[in-house]
Amino acid sequence: MFMARYTFTGGIHPNDGKALSKDKPIRDYLPQGDLVYPCSQHIGAPAKPVVAKGDHVLRGQMIAEAGGFVSASMFSSVSGTVKAIEPRRVVTGDLIQSIIIENDNEYKEVEYSDPVPLEDMTKQEIIDCVRNAGVVGMGGAGFPTHVKLSPKDPDKIDYCIVNGAECEPYLTSDYRRMLEEPEKVVSGLKCMLALFDNARGIIAIEDNKKDCISLIKSIVKDDPRIFVKALKTKYPQGAERQMIYATTGRAINSSMLPADAGCIVDNVDTVVAIHNAVINRQPLMERIVTVTGDAIADPCNFRVHIGTNYHELIDAAGGFKEDPVKIISGGPMMGFGIFELDLPTTKTASALLCLTRDDVTAFKSSACINCGRCVEVCPGRVMPKVLAECAEHYDNERFVELGGMECCECGCCSFVCPSKRPLTQSIKSMRKIELAEQKKRAAMAAASGEEKK
Amino acid sequence: MSDLRLKVSSNPHVRSSVTTSQIMAAVVIALLPAAGFGIYNFGIWALIHILICVATTVLTELLYELMLKKPITIGDMSAVVTGLLLALNLPASAPWWIGIIGGVFAILIVKMLFGGIGQNFMNPALGARCFLILSFTRIMTDFPDIGDGLSGATPLGQIKAGLPVNIMNMIIGRTSGTIGETSMIAIVIGACFLILLGVIDLRIPGSYIVSFVLFIIIFSGHGFDGAYISAQLAGGGLMLGAFFMATDYTTRPITKIGQYLFGIFLGIMTGIFRIFGPSAEGVSYAIILGNLIVPLIEKITYPKAFGRGGERI
Numbered sequence: 001m002f003m004a005r006y007t008f009t010g011g012i013h014p015n016d017g018k019a020l021s022k023d024k025p026i027r028d029y030l031p032q033g034d035l036v037y038p039c040s041q042h043i044g045a046p047a048k049p050v051v052a053k054g055d056h057v058l059r060g061q062m063i064a065e066a067g068g069f070v071s072a073s074m075f076s077s078v079s080g081t082v083k084a085i086e087p088r089r090v091v092t093g094d095l096i097q098s099i100i101i102e103n104d105n106e107y108k109e110v111e112y113s114d115p116v117p118l119e120d121m122t123k124q125e126i127i128d129c130v131r132n133a134g135v136v137g138m139g140g141a142g143f144p145t146h147v148k149l150s151p152k153d154p155d156k157i158d159y160c161i162v163n164g165a166e167c168e169p170y171l172t173s174d175y176r177r178m179l180e181e182p183e184k185v186v187s188g189l190k191c192m193l194a195l196f197d198n199a200r201g202i203i204a205i206e207d208n209k210k211d212c213i214s215l216i217k218s219i220v221k222d223d224p225r226i227f228v229k230a231l232k233t234k235y236p237q238g239a240e241r242q243m244i245y246a247t248t249g250r251a252i253n254s255s256m257l258p259a260d261a262g263c264i265v266d267n268v269d270t271v272v273a274i275h276n277a278v279i280n281r282q283p284l285m286e287r288i289v290t291v292t293g294d295a296i297a298d299p300c301n302f303r304v305h306i307g308t309n310y311h312e313l314i315d316a317a318g319g320f321k322e323d324p325v326k327i328i329s330g331g332p333m334m335g336f337g338i339f340e341l342d343l344p345t346t347k348t349a350s351a352l353l354c355l356t357r358d359d360v361t362a363f364k365s366s367a368c369i370n371c372g373r374c375v376e377v378c379p380g381r382v383m384p385k386v387l388a389e390c391a392e393h394y395d396n397e398r399f400v401e402l403g404g405m406e407c408c409e410c411g412c413c414s415f416v417c418p419s420k421r422p423l424t425q426s427i428k429s430m431r432k433i434e435l436a437e438q439k440k441r442a443a444m445a446a447a448s449g450e451e452k453k
Numbered sequence: 454m455s456d457l458r459l460k461v462s463s464n465p466h467v468r469s470s471v472t473t474s475q476i477m478a479a480v481v482i483a484l485l486p487a488a489g490f491g492i493y494n495f496g497i498w499a500l501i502h503i504l505i506c507v508a509t510t511v512l513t514e515l516l517y518e519l520m521l522k523k524p525i526t527i528g529d530m531s532a533v534v535t536g537l538l539l540a541l542n543l544p545a546s547a548p549w550w551i552g553i554i555g556g557v558f559a560i561l562i563v564k565m566l567f568g569g570i571g572q573n574f575m576n577p578a579l580g581a582r583c584f585l586i587l588s589f590t591r592i593m594t595d596f597p598d599i600g601d602g603l604s605g606a607t608p609l610g611q612i613k614a615g616l617p618v619n620i621m622n623m624i625i626g627r628t629s630g631t632i633g634e635t636s637m638i639a640i641v642i643g644a645c646f647l648i649l650l651g652v653i654d655l656r657i658p659g660s661y662i663v664s665f666v667l668f669i670i671i672f673s674g675h676g677f678d679g680a681y682i683s684a685q686l687a688g689g690g691l692m693l694g695a696f697f698m699a700t701d702y703t704t705r706p707i708t709k710i711g712q713y714l715f716g717i718f719l720g721i722m723t724g725i726f727r728i729f730g731p732s733a734e735g736v737s738y739a740i741i742l743g744n745l746i747v748p749l750i751e752k753i754t755y756p757k758a759f760g761r762g763g764e765r766i
Contacts, residue, residue, distance in 0.1 A: 012561030253760030359468035406758035425463040
């Protein structure tokens, strides 16, 4: 029935650092200052603001609507007044048009429509609920979930996979969520399964979270459609392609979607957001954020209102006990290094990691010795060493020919390199350049095609 | 909050603690049993050769980089590895200057002129050894008498001449030969250390030795003769070559399948040289030839990306 491998080829075992925050129950954090909602916190077209400066908004009220099919709406997570709509800095360092709301600390909430039992809803209604709640992939990519849930041929979906691997070091938000609210995770998965008649549900968890595995197993033991898979603990087990391979034995490449292999994959937090959207009719307003690292006095898992300033989260976790040298939004393998804390929590911000040591600048990079460690660990099974050379020579053609676009930017190659070469960085930049050029070529081809007409 | 002094970089933000110099230092440590046995077996001259070779390789690299105002890289320890390997490939009876000529050739010609660490296309120590054998054949093939009454005949030479050999002595290393090649036990102890540390693996040494054994079973005319096979394995530079020189990162293929192909190629070439060639030994030339075909091997064994083939959908 299953062709599960429980693991994948390649990967690494970095120091996981989860002990810092693993046993800290989720704490609710109520924001004090202004909340900032960047209009682009998902993949696709930016959301369009539907409020104006001076408007009063309630918690749960839509403040920006989806700017297209591949886009997501945004909702205020507090009640208050729209203070401004202006560009603000986000974790990537870009300035993004954002809606700023002054919190009146009253948390007056809009009236949500009455819940309808899942059995009585049509498939389209379920998808509409998800779209109207602004749900996006909360594991980091931010792909609008309603798009994922609308594949070309829903009957060909064999598996709905809940990604509970949480393979990034230090992160414990999904772990706490599965431990404290497992029934919401299962309920969210049931909403997904209601859309796909031929699908089985898989909840995939790395085997370093034994307590989650047995807890969720006990909840779903009577459900014939839902299975719990204990995967081997290895980074990047939670990467979408590696996840699909480990749970189903199906391998997809960069030009395919999970749906092409009959799979829909969603992260734990996303599945809970689906549950809230479909069962409670509530939009996406909160997420779990792990605030951790050896510079933090009291590492915590917070339930955070989206839009909350990072400063507040650091203060809520007891502030710094030592000066941090590096602060990362997200995990240490794929997160963004940030240079200031005056940034908002977005739908995709899973952690705030404050480290007193920066490995990247602590080592000097030297010449490649051809040791082959990068090739050994690459889950995309390309040769990072060769791709990075192509990238350094701006050799697009060879880069693409040798599979450069198959890289998932997981960072394993840079992690293991004994010469401390920034392999991931070189390959990542080259992929950006190549994607931009492909777009340009497509646009030019389209333009010349029109001229011919 | 502007008092925070934060470092910003691209992901990943953590690195493993393994560095190039650690890897090279591990190789040096792994060569110490063989070097130690060489000194015990051949006396003080073995030690003198080792010191001269290591000093020459390190100084050559340092002077070259100073003269060309390049960054100094002797801290990565790779010159020490080259010097040590070169010394282990010299006969203890050679004159003192042979290590200097070999060391300069290894570092200057084979390594630095091709761009330094990671850029050389053949193993520097082996390149230098072959250069020395061709230039100073008498010196390089004249091995010292270790007091076993065989006046410096190597066990491989004896086998070639059809004479009996003492296999126990060969495994322990109480035979004549180059400084570091005689003791199979000492070499295997060092190799196990490297394998346990994950610095090398068995892909190349394993396929090399297995294919070599198969080759001599088929072509040597001795058939499946246990004594002959163990003598061939323990004698000459096969063990040192298979574990320490064929596995040299820079000059072996990087892909897994490529490494097996490389090992098989070395096994076959060593068999040809030893059985059909005029000399009893053939490991150095086999590995150097192997080094030269590495780009071809890598070209045909470039891996298929995940999801681009191989796996079933």
